Amino acid sequence: MSELKARAVIATCIDYRLQNEIDDWISKNFKPDTYDRISLAGGIKNLDIVLDQIKIARDLHGIEKVILINHEDCGAYGADGTYEKHLHDLKAAENKIESLYPDLKVNIYYLHLDGKFKKIP
Numbered sequence: 001m002s003e004l005k006a007r008a009v010i011a012t013c014i015d016y017r018l019q020n021e022i023d024d025w026i027s028k029n030f031k032p033d034t035y036d037r038i039s040l041a042g043g044i045k046n047l048d049i050v051l052d053q054i055k056i057a058r059d060l061h062g063i064e065k066v067i068l069i070n071h072e073d074c075g076a077y078g079a080d081g082t083y084e085k086h087l088h089d090l091k092a093a094e095n096k097i098e099s100l101y102p103d104l105k106v107n108i109y110y111l112h113l114d115g116k117f118k119k120i121p
Contacts, residue, residue: 006061007034011050012069013043013076021115022069036061042076044068044093051096058101066097066104071111086110090120 007030012022026035036057044050050068057063070086077085090108097106108120 006036006057006063008065008067009036009038009054009057009061009063010067010069011038011040011044011053013071013074014039014041015071015074017113018071018111018115021111021117025117035067036063042074043070044089045070045074045076047089047093047096050093051100054097054101054104058104064103064105066106067109068093068106069109069111069117072113083110087120 010026010030012018026037036053038050038053040046040049054063054066068090070090072083074081074086087110090110094106094108097104110118110120112118
């Protein structure tokens, strides 16, 4: 592992409608230069890509935490993007990451279009 250290990796969707809310949330919860950011259409919908990025962040930057954020009305999910589907995918991603990397803490969130984050237990 290199000398570089990030506290977390944060995976979000690319949706332009929510970038200000995501940026505000990140700035309230993380200091600058303490996180890596993954931004893909659908957030964690393409979990294999996200997992590859988490491995890189862990190996190169020594992350300790993974933050997964999916959101309401996600175009990448289309008609399948119900709250229940996002919840299922977020929990499945959390379980997969914890099984691959038991040393990483995983927090999952659902972001509403009004900008409110819901932490999923």
